[in-house]
Amino acid sequence: MDIHTHAHLDRLRARLLALRRELFAELGDAPRPQDAAMQAPDAKDFKDLAQRDALSRLAEVRERRELSELEAVEAALQRMDGEDYGDCCDCGEPIGLPRLLLMPMAIRCAPCQQRLEEDMRLGHRPAGAALHRHPA
Incomplete structure (x- = not known):
């Protein structure tokens, strides 16, 4: 680990914890894919169905990205605790x-x-x- 002072390590841990809080908040506030689909207007034609499908896919992609980032943050915190960080x-x-x-x-x-x-x-x-x- 090429981190020379505990102050740097503390700063990095604080940044990771802040990122984790932000991601939990975003995941808690984000509509689930099925919720996004339900927010679309009732399907009356193919355009409505396409809009509903696009909203659902967008919500899925966002949730997967945020979960992936949260996993990376959690893994970094574990490496920090195990002294593999850096x-x-x-x-x-x-x-x-x-x-x-x-x-x-x-x-x-x-x-x-x-x-x-x-x-x-x-x-x-x-x-x-x-x-x-x-x-x-």
């Missing part, structure tokens, strides 16, 4: 503090994340947690 899951090197301050639930250092995104852009299947060492 280490790249691919290469094992420390994730830089500036990256963690921007994205406290990051699991990869910037070089490994860039490599993963490039592989995905090129249509390559990620190799998983292959240990890639990069220069310090």
Whole structure:
């Protein structure tokens, strides 16, 4: 873990806890997919059915995104408790503090994340947690 002071760790934990509260609030306030479909006007034609379907799908996508982000926050808090927080899951090197301050639930250092995104852009299947060492 490349976090030099407890103040940084406390700041990151506070940020993660704030994100968790926000996500719980958003999930609690968000209409469920079936609720979104019910809010659409009664279906009278194909346009109404399409609108109802679009609202339902949009609500599903939003809920899945928020649940995924909540899982990432929870996982980051667990890594923090287990002292694995701040280490790249691919290469094992420390994730830089500036990256963690921007994205406290990051699991990869910037070089490994860039490599993963490039592989995905090129249509390559990620190799998983292959240990890639990069220069310090």
